[in-house]
Amino acid sequence: MTNAAFEGLLLAAGYGNAHAAFARQLNHAGRNEGAWRYDAASVYWWLRGRRPGEHVQAAMTETLARKLGRSVAVMELGFGATDSIGMCVYTASLNGAIDTAEQIWTRLARHLNQQASGAFDSGKALEAALGWRYDLPDEAVSRNGRHQVSSTDVQSLYALADHFTDLDRRHGSGSPHARAVMADFLVRQVAPMLGGTYTDAVGRDLMRAAATLSGQLAFMSYDAGEHAMAQHHVTLGLRLAKAADDRLYGAHLLANLATQAVFLGHARAATRLVEAAIDGAGRAPAAVLARLHATAATAYGQSGERRACQLALTKAERALARTGTDPGPRWVGYFSPAHLAGAALRCLGDLHLYSQALRHAPDALILNSQNTRTRALHIALVAVTHARAGDTDASCIWGRKLVEDTPGIQSARVQQRVRELTTTLSPQRASPQVNEVLHALAVLPTVT
Numbered sequence: 001m002t003n004a005a006f007e008g009l010l011l012a013a014g015y016g017n018a019h020a021a022f023a024r025q026l027n028h029a030g031r032n033e034g035a036w037r038y039d040a041a042s043v044y045w046w047l048r049g050r051r052p053g054e055h056v057q058a059a060m061t062e063t064l065a066r067k068l069g070r071s072v073a074v075m076e077l078g079f080g081a082t083d084s085i086g087m088c089v090y091t092a093s094l095n096g097a098i099d100t101a102e103q104i105w106t107r108l109a110r111h112l113n114q115q116a117s118g119a120f121d122s123g124k125a126l127e128a129a130l131g132w133r134y135d136l137p138d139e140a141v142s143r144n145g146r147h148q149v150s151s152t153d154v155q156s157l158y159a160l161a162d163h164f165t166d167l168d169r170r171h172g173s174g175s176p177h178a179r180a181v182m183a184d185f186l187v188r189q190v191a192p193m194l195g196g197t198y199t200d201a202v203g204r205d206l207m208r209a210a211a212t213l214s215g216q217l218a219f220m221s222y223d224a225g226e227h228a229m230a231q232h233h234v235t236l237g238l239r240l241a242k243a244a245d246d247r248l249y250g251a252h253l254l255a256n257l258a259t260q261a262v263f264l265g266h267a268r269a270a271t272r273l274v275e276a277a278i279d280g281a282g283r284a285p286a287a288v289l290a291r292l293h294a295t296a297a298t299a300y301g302q303s304g305e306r307r308a309c310q311l312a313l314t315k316a317e318r319a320l321a322r323t324g325t326d327p328g329p330r331w332v333g334y335f336s337p338a339h340l341a342g343a344a345l346r347c348l349g350d351l352h353l354y355s356q357a358l359r360h361a362p363d364a365l366i367l368n369s370q371n372t373r374t375r376a377l378h379i380a381l382v383a384v385t386h387a388r389a390g391d392t393d394a395s396c397i398w399g400r401k402l403v404e405d406t407p408g409i410q411s412a413r414v415q416q417r418v419r420e421l422t423t424t425l426s427p428q429r430a431s432p433q434v435n436e437v438l439h440a441l442a443v444l445p446t447v448t
Contacts, residue, residue, distance in 0.1 A: 003047050005078025010043075013067035019043035022063065030059040041092050050089070051079045053099040089124060090131035090235055094138055094207075097239040101210070102191045104232050108217075109183040120227045122269035124235070125257055129276040132238045132250050141203035141243050147196040149206060157193075157209035160185065164216050169334075172373045172411030173220035182217055208244035211237040212331065215253050222260050223373070225412030230260060248288055248329060251281035255295040262295075263413065267303035274299050285328030290319035291335045294343040301347025309347050316340055338367045342378045345385060354389035358382070373414060376405050380417035387424040392434060395425060399437040406444055418444060 007016075015022040019040040027036040038056075046052060052060070057079060061072040091097045167178050190210055198206060218233030234257045241250035254277035261270035274296045281288060293316035300309035320340055327333070341363035348357035364378040383398035399421060406414060422441050428434045 003049060003078045005076060007047055009064050009068075009072065009076065013064050015067070025063045026056070026059055029062045030056065037093060037095055039093070042096060045089075045092070045096070046079075050091075050096070051103060053102045056099060090128040090135075091239055092131075092135070094141060094239075094243050097236060097243065098191075098194045101186075101194060101214070101236055101240075104229075104236065105183055105186040105191060108229065109180070109187045120231055120260065120264050120266065122261060122266045125231060125261065125269060126272060128235045128238055128257075129254055129273050132242055132254065133276050133280045135242065137245060138243045140200050141207060142200040143196065143198055143203060145196040147192060149193050149196040149198040149202060151202055151205065153193060154202060154205045154209050157190065157206075157213060161209070161212045161216055164213075164220070166370060168216070168220050168223065169370050169374070170372050172409045172414065173223040176224070179217065179220050179224065182213070182220070186213060186217070204244050207240045208246050208249065211240035211244060211246070211249060211253070214240060215249070215256065218253075219256060222256075222263075223411050223413055227260065227264065231257070234260075247280055247282065248284055249331065251277040251284070251288065251292060252332065254280070255292050258295050258299055262298050262302050263416070265302070267299060270299035271296070271303055271305075285332075286319045286322035286326035287328035287332045287335060290316045290323065290340065291332055293319060294335075294340050297347045298343050298350075301350040304351065306351050309351060313344055313347070316343070334371075336367070338364055338371075338378070339374070341366075342374070342381065345378070345381050349381070349385045349388065352388075354385055357385050358389070361385070372405075373409050373411050376402065376409050376411070376414045377417055379405055380414065380421055384417065384421050384424055387421065392425070392428050392431065395421070396433045396437045399425070399441065403437075403440045403444065415444075 010016055010019070010022060013022075020043075023038040023040060023043055026038055030036045036056075057074050057077055060077060061074055065072045091100060164178065164182050173179060190213060193206060194210060214233045214237035218230045218237060221227075221233060222230035234253050237253045238250055241247075241253060255274055258270045258273035258277065261267075261273060274292065278289075278292050278296065281292060284292070293312045297309050297312035297316060300306075300312055317340065320335075320337060341360040344360040345357050345364050348354075348360070361378075361382045364382070365375065367375050367378070379398055379402045383395050383402055386392075386398060387395035402418070402421070406418070418441055422438060425434050425438060429438055
């Protein structure tokens with residue numbers, strides 16, 4: 001749908017067939033904000049509904065006012081209220097990504113408790129994968145803005161990302177408090193840094209740090225059941241990783257998107273997303289390949305592709321065996337034999353190979369103490385797999401263990417596993433032990 005109001009103003013100002021000229025004038029009007037690089041493609045996307053940042057809209061009114069000989073109000077541009085943000089798309093320009101970051105972080109910080117999450121859009125996810133994989137790299141990301149950004153400033157962002165990652169793994173992300181704090185930090189600190197002054201080298205590192213933070217917030221949103229917001233942030237993180245020229249972290253984010261698609265039952269989209277991630281990662285370190293192939297196995301398992309699933313598991317196992325000499329980036333250090341075992345348990349169970357799946361159960365529970373949520377997810381998965389295999393007694397034993405381990409964890413994903421276990425056991429509720437476990441599962445706290 002075309003933004004008719006904006007289109008009418010462009011026509012009246014003589015820019016109807018001169019979008020590139022309008023973009024050049026806009027870049028000049030915004031010169032105090034930094035080195036803007038908007039072009040005719042930017043104007044095209046604004047006409048199609050993409051909403052620029054408030055500072056860009058102000059420059060638009062200034063540019064149009066000079067040509068029209070009258071003042072132009074921001075509301076005349078037709079972009080709607082500040083909080084009106086459509087599905088986040090993979091932007092062609094880095095400036096577009098920076099604008100999107102400011103908008104989406106502001107919306108999240110203002111309305112975290114009130115917003116209703118939209119649906120996951122598999123079509124947009126695949127578009128983002130194609131953009132990340134095939135768009136040309138950014139030639140330069142240096143910028144001249146209002147505040148100088150140094151390497152030390154960027155390193156502090158990585159420390160914050162580590163802090164939020166630890167909180168997420170220990171407690172889950174169902175409670176909005178941690179996400180509210182993180183969103184506020186992004187708006188107040190990171191967005192101004194993206195609009196600051198930095199060299200190309202510092203800028204690449206800044207984009208990588210911002211991608212890391214956006215990716216972490218995406219995963220937290222996914223764990224909280226906010227699937228549209230999670231997809232927004234993964235898409236944004238992909239674009240920032242592209243600007244950072246960090247293909248490995250981009251592949252990691254794309255695999256996270258595939259994991260979300262598996263959770264939501266979009267099996268075909270998940271396989272295509274993770275295949276793009278593996279292709280884009282190229283000759284990656286062993287630890288990264290292990291993670292990517294494990295994700296591929298879960299996607300193939302859900303889609304019923306037995307041979308592809310088992311081949312992906314084999315590749316993941318072989319890669320994980322090489323991680324001692326090829327550990328990879330520090331952000332993939334979390335991926336352990338227990339995580340691979342959990343993936344095997346999941347995908348083999350989806351293929352109804354329950355005996356094979358349960359062979360991985362012991363390894364899936366050998367986790368570091370900080371991986372509280374992953375432990376709960378794996379315990380629930382073991383219980384569900386036993387129930388589906390027809391071993392009600394074993395399922396009840398693991399169900400009681402889940403009740404012991406779950407309190408204090410705020411996670412929509414853990415709750416989904418609890419619901420799966422409840423649904424699978426419910427036909428046996430006449431059994432006293434099953435009824436006891438179902439009652440205990442029913443009173444577990446829910447995400448608030």
